Amino acid sequence: MKMNIDEIEIDDIQRIFDSGSQYSLSHLNHCKVTCNIAFRYAIMKKWIRPEDDFMKYIKIKSKASRKTIHKPFTMEETVRTDNSMESKIVMVYLLTGCRASELLDVSEIHDEYIVCGLKTESGKSRKIPIHPIIKPYYKIALKRLSGQTYKKLSGMFKKMMNKYGMDHTIHDTRYTFATLGKEYNMKPSAVKKIMGHKLQDLTDDVYTHESIEYLKNEIEKIVIN
Numbered sequence: 001m002k003m004n005i006d007e008i009e010i011d012d013i014q015r016i017f018d019s020g021s022q023y024s025l026s027h028l029n030h031c032k033v034t035c036n037i038a039f040r041y042a043i044m045k046k047w048i049r050p051e052d053d054f055m056k057y058i059k060i061k062s063k064a065s066r067k068t069i070h071k072p073f074t075m076e077e078t079v080r081t082d083n084s085m086e087s088k089i090v091m092v093y094l095l096t097g098c099r100a101s102e103l104l105d106v107s108e109i110h111d112e113y114i115v116c117g118l119k120t121e122s123g124k125s126r127k128i129p130i131h132p133i134i135k136p137y138y139k140i141a142l143k144r145l146s147g148q149t150y151k152k153l154s155g156m157f158k159k160m161m162n163k164y165g166m167d168h169t170i171h172d173t174r175y176t177f178a179t180l181g182k183e184y185n186m187k188p189s190a191v192k193k194i195m196g197h198k199l200q201d202l203t204d205d206v207y208t209h210e211s212i213e214y215l216k217n218e219i220e221k222i223v224i225n
Contacts, residue, residue: 094180100171113127
C-alpha cells in the first residue's frame, strides 16, 4: 500500500502470497483477481507498460484443509419434499445442475429449456433442458428466484434442510445432478454440457452444440419416483 505500482516487483507480491498459504485457495484466488484488476487499471492509466504486468507469473498455493465436503442427496432425501415453493425450488436445482447464483438470473425461459450461465466461457449462455418432473412448476420457481440475493436463497435452503432434518448445502444440489447423471448412464459429454464444464473432446463439443433435443433425451434418463 505504501508503494507506487510501478515500483512493485514480482518478488514483492510473490512473497505476500507465499506468506498467506494458511488461507484457502479460493481466498487466495480472489486476492490474485484483485491484483490483476489493479495492474490492468494501471496499464489503462499508462502508469505502467503492458509488459510490466507480471501477475500471470504469480503462483499461489494453500496449506489450508478444505472445509466444505460436498455430498449428494440420497434418493430418499430427493423425494422427501412437500408441495411448498421451497421444495420446488430445491427440485429445480437438483434437476438442472445449475450453480446457486445461475438460477437467480436466468436470461431466457422456454417450454423445453432455459438459458443461463455464469463464471466460465463454457458455462455462459448455455441451454439446459427441463426434466419432466419439474416441468409443471419450474417457471413459477424461477419467477420466485428472479432478483433474489444469494444470501436470501441460502437462508431459505438452510431453513428447508432443518425442516426435513437433512444436512446439505445449496451446492450439494449441483453435485447431486452430476451423481445422478453418472448413476443413470447419461453420456459424460451431456452432463458436462448441461453443467457448463469444458468439454475435452472436440467431437463431443460439436455434436452437443445447440442440440437441445440431444440434451433433453439424455437428462430424461434420470428417473425419480
